[in-house]
Every structure is written in structure tokens, then in C-alpha cells.
Amino acid sequence: MVDIADRRAATGEVPAAAAARRRVPRWVVTVAALVVLLAFWEYFGRDINPIFGSYPSAIFAAFIELVRNGKLVTALLQSIQPFIVGYGMAIVVGVPLGLVIGRFWVAEAALGILVTGGYAMPLVALVPLLVLWFGLGFTVKCAVIFLMSIFPICINTWLGVKSVPKTLIEVGKSLVASDAVILRRIVLPATLPYIMAGIRLAVGRAVVGMVIAEFFTTINGLGAIIITSANNFDTATMFVPIIVLMVLAVGLNSLIGWLERIVAPWQAEIAGRDQN
């Protein structure tokens, strides 16, 4: 009888087999797509007036120059500090807030509309007000990044709590677990995949928030390179921080995806998603 059960468990491990069947690795396709895109950009970009556009090799040359004179590293360090604080705070506040809103109807009735509305808030319009409150320095930058990224994290966590199977909560109830224990030991782990998705979505918004803050408060960091080079009609240099930011966001995204597989390995198994 245990034999039958064992055999079924063995054949249940499908995801690995699916990955083996696919001959071309995923990254090869990604790289090929990038190469094709860059080749087209290089070929057609060269015909455009360098004020109106640029092309990869010119951008790369500008990148080397910015690295050589140290401007890029300095700007990156300036940008990354408020990013870490604002984005970090958004996670620390957004996840518990979403859990509470999703779990308790009073919190949902009281705060739900604020969060939904806050997500659509035209933050750029509020930056002058934030400057009045927090000044032009580090704090206001953190505030802008925080406000940009907290809502997707909170909303995703909230939705995640809502989609926890009722029966799992009943398991807790049937074992006489308290509300706090059900929240921490059943709802939170069951919501983890949604939380991670929210944290990933927020990366993009936090990067946008960071650049907005650098445009409208003290002009520094990567945003400053964009503005000064745009004002000097140095389009190639202007593209460097933009692309650096995009690469940063992609890198952070896959870092979080990797983290998700470590903290919630069961999710990939349940969904039958393959790992590479």
C-alpha cells in the first residue's frame, strides 16, 4: 500500500521533466531578443539627428565616459540611498497594513477606499506640498518613493489575504488557533506569493518615484544626469542613467523572484511552474 503511494508521488514530479523537454534555455531566447532589438536600434538610430535620438554604441561610449569620470557611481550612490529607505519602509508598512485590511472587515471598510484611491493618486502634483512638509533634501525623496511603492504592495497583500482558501483558515479554527495565530501562521504564509508579487510590482514604481523626486526636489543623483544632459542636448548621455535604472529594476526583480523561491518554495511546486 505504501508502494502505490510512493509510486504516485514519484510520477507527480512533473515540473523537472517539463524543463528537460525544452531544448533551448530561457536565457538564450532573452539574450537573442535583446541582440535583435539593439541591432535594429543601432542600424536605424545612426540616421537620426543625435539631438532627437541616439543609438547603442553612442550610449555605450557615453556610459564609459560617465564611469571613467566617476559621475555615474556618485549619482548612483546618491539615488540608491533614498530608494532603499523609501522602498524598504513601503514593504515594512505595506505588508502588515494589507494583512490587516484583508483579514478584518472593519479595517477594510475604514481603510480600503483610501488605499485604492491612494494607488491612483497623481503623486507628481503633490510633490510641491511634500516639499513644504519635508524640505528639499533626503527626507522628501524617501517620502515620494515610499508613497509610490506602498500601494501596490498593500493592495497585493490585501488581495492575497482575500484569496487564501477558506478551508485552510478552518483548519486553524478547528484546531482552536487564535485569530493572531491564524493570521501569522496560516494567512501570512499563504499570502506570501502575492506579497512577493506586490513587492516586485513596486520596484518599477519606486524607480519612477526616485527620478520624480530628483527632478522636483534637490536635483541630484541619476535624475540630475538626465536633466543636465537633456538641457545640453547630449541625448546619448541622457540615455545612460535611464538604461542603468531599467537594468537595476530588472536585476532587483529577478533578485526578488529568487528570494520568493527560497521563502515560498511550495508555490512553484503547486503551480507546476518550472524553475529556470
Place this chain on the structure above:
Amino acid sequence: MGEVSLIDVSKRFTLRIDGGGQTVQALDRLSFTVHDGEIVALIGPSGCGKTTALRIAMGLETASGGRVIVDGMQVNGCGHDRGMVFQHAELLPWLTALQNVEFGLEMKGVRGQALRDTATRYLTLVGLGDSCNRRPYQLSGGMQQRVGIARALAIDPKVLLMDEPFGALDAQTRETLQGELLEIHKRTKKTILFVTHDLDEAVLLADRVVVMQHGRLQEIVTVPLSRPRDDLAKIRGSDDFAQTRYHIWQALHAGGATVH
């Protein structure tokens, strides 16, 4: 001890259909008693309220009227005197088999070495002593349900409540687990109340079968098979089995509905 009595238990709820409300009488003054150490099956067509009755006995739902008494105490919410086995095991997917069993014990306040020892003992009882560290997705359906049974048994409840525990399993695994449940019952003498839609299962496992129809008690059928019931294949072929099965079948059809 472990005696469960449902006394005049009723349940009404309102279904919202296209803006209008429709009141459904899921249970209508249902009364029966499961005696200490007895196995009782609740059977009836789908929608007859058998699962609702079990959930009210567990305390997962409240009755609109009537009460449930376990060993003289009125049921008010869930308690450690009752253990629930869910239809699809409902293991916590981020915990190993052992941790799933430990979770229930922790809620009862068991700590330290006793926690591990007790959980291991019950997993061994259900034949999973060497699969302790597997996670639910690494277990077959039958193994998952074994963990579910171990989790419910480990808290040492007076009564085991099971909601179609083997309904989601394939025929072969179901037969194996039915045999194992009888074996567990022989060893632990737990009172068991289980819901099923499977006539064979009801007759094979239960001492008495409560037949329900439209939220009401239709008939309580006593199964004349003696215990221990070790040779299930032989029992299935016996006259007593066939006659009891036919009797229940008739009771089910007397209400004018068919078994789904």
C-alpha cells in the same frame, strides 16, 4: 468517553439569487446520538445537509436552532474534544508532514520533546513514519489524507469528525484507507462520525448509518456486521452486507431523491 448528541439541530440560510433572497432550510430538527467508541456514518444525497450537520458538530458553523452536546457539554465553537478530518486533507503546504501534525499539537499547548514524539507517533500510526519530512506536494492524495487523520488524532480528541474523508481518492487507495481506519479505530477506540455518499463505505465502516433526506432524519440503520472487521473483501461478499446496503438504498430512495 466520547458521546456526541445532536438535539433538534436546525440550520436556515438565505441564498441571494438575482437580487431576490431565498431561504433554504438546510437542516430541520435533526437529532441523533453517537455513542462512545461507535462509528456512525451520515449518508444522503448531495445537498441533504449532511456536511452542514458535521460542521455544526465541529463548531465551524452555528446552528439556527437546537444544540450539540459532547459528553454533557454543549458545543460552542471549536474545541480540542473534537478533531476534524477535511475532505481534501487541507494540509498547510509550507509545512512538512511532521510540522502539520505538530501544528495541531502546538495549538493544544504541547511543547518541546513531547511535541516531536507525539507527532511522530501518530504519523507512524497512519503508516507515514518515514515520510515525516516530506511536504504535502511530495505526498500522494492518500498519503496527504493520512497526515490529515494523524493531525486530527494527535490532539487526542474524544470524537473524530470526518467530512467525506476518502471521497477524493481513487478506488484502490480508498479501500486501503478504509481498512486502516478500522485498524486505527480498533486500537484507539475513538468515537467517529463521518459523512459519506458511498453506500459501501457506510456499511463497511459504521455501526449505524444515519440516512438523511432534505435536511431531515430519514432513518437510522443498524449494521449487523460484527467487529473486528478484518477481512473487508469477505465482508463485501457477505449476505449481511448486501442486505444492509439494499436497506439503506431503499431508505435513500424512499425520500424521492437519487444518490448523486
